[in-house]
Every structure is written in C-alpha cells, then in structure tokens.
Amino acid sequence: MGWGVFAIFFLVPDISLFGYALGPKIGSALYKTAHSYLIPLLILGVSLYLKEPSLLAAGLIWTAHIGFDRMLGYGLKYGAGFGVTHLGLIGRHRKTP
Template identity: 45%
Template sequence: MTRTLLRLEGLAALAVAVWGYALTGASWWLFVGLLFAPDLSAVGYLRGPHVGAAMYNAAHTYAVPTLLAAVAYSAGWALGLPVALVWAAHIGLDRALGYGLKLPDGFHQTHLGPIGPARRA
C-alpha cells in the first residue's frame, strides 16, 4: 500500500509539473529535450555504487528543482522556472513508474523497493 501511495504521489507531482510547465508558455521541445537529462547523473555509477547513488539521488530529489524555481523566480530568470518544472516532472515520472532514490547497495535497489532484475529475483 505504501509503495502504491508513493507512486500515486509521483503521478500527482508529474501532473502538476506538466500543468505548470504549460502555463509558462515555454517550448514543448525544451520539455522533451530536458525530460531525461537528470538521468545523466547515473554516470556516477562509473565510480562505484556509493558515488553513483549519491549523484543520482542529488539529481532525483524535489529539493533541487524547487530551489532552482525559487531562485529563478526571485532573480527574474525566465528560463529557470520551465527547467525546474521539467526536472520535477522527471522525478514525478520516475516515482510514478516505481523508480525511487537509489540505495548504495547497487543501482537496482531503491527506497521504493527493488527494480529490474533485482525485483524478479
């Protein structure tokens, strides 16, 4: 039940982020182009599971896009808010699909439970 609630929460965050993005009037090409950019943080796994999990989790917590949105709004940086909303949408999509923050045990272990081959085991 907890996993389901967290996935629904991710779906809600995704919906709000997409709605907010639509209100900005920014290009949908920007949205598509940046949607999976946070996954580039997985490159940290080349340095091992602890570094990989730390980098991945830093890019997959709502705190960072929320801070970016606040700074962009305060500074009048027009592009910052759409970028922050795409980032939040990505995180929401991940959570809705069952992909959580990574545990240092390995890429397939998340706070929402195992994913991929680890889930089938």
C-alpha cells in the same frame, strides 16, 4: 521554448546514471542528488524571486522528471546497487514468485 527543448531537458537528470560506472556508492550519490526535489525547488524559488522564466521552466521540467520517475517506481537509490531504492526493489533485484 518548444517540446523538443522540453524533451531534451526532461532527460538531463538521467546523466547522473553514468556515475554507476564509478561504482554503486558514487552512482547512487549522484542519482540521489539529481533526483531529489531539493535543487529543483530551490531553482523554482529563485526563479520566482528573480522573475526569470527560463529558471522557472528548468525547475518545472526537473520536477516533472522526478515525478515521472517516481510514478514508474524508480526511487532514490541506495549504495547497494541501482535496483535497491527507497520505493523497493526494481529490475533483477526484484524477487519474482
């Protein structure tokens, strides 16, 4: 597996953003599901139990994506809209002085 594969799989959780086309509640639910640590940690556990390197890579890449998003300030979304997160307001929802 090379860097190209890493880059592609690194962006896969952001497919959940298309849920916002169906409304903020559905979009936030899909985004929260794809950006919660629960599923990648389960995948990592299964990969260690089964000794499956491809699952290990998937879990690590997914975890890296979530950490990167948190570092940029993109937290888990609330149903009020994309810019309302558990880390605070982002984008045009943010109040500027």
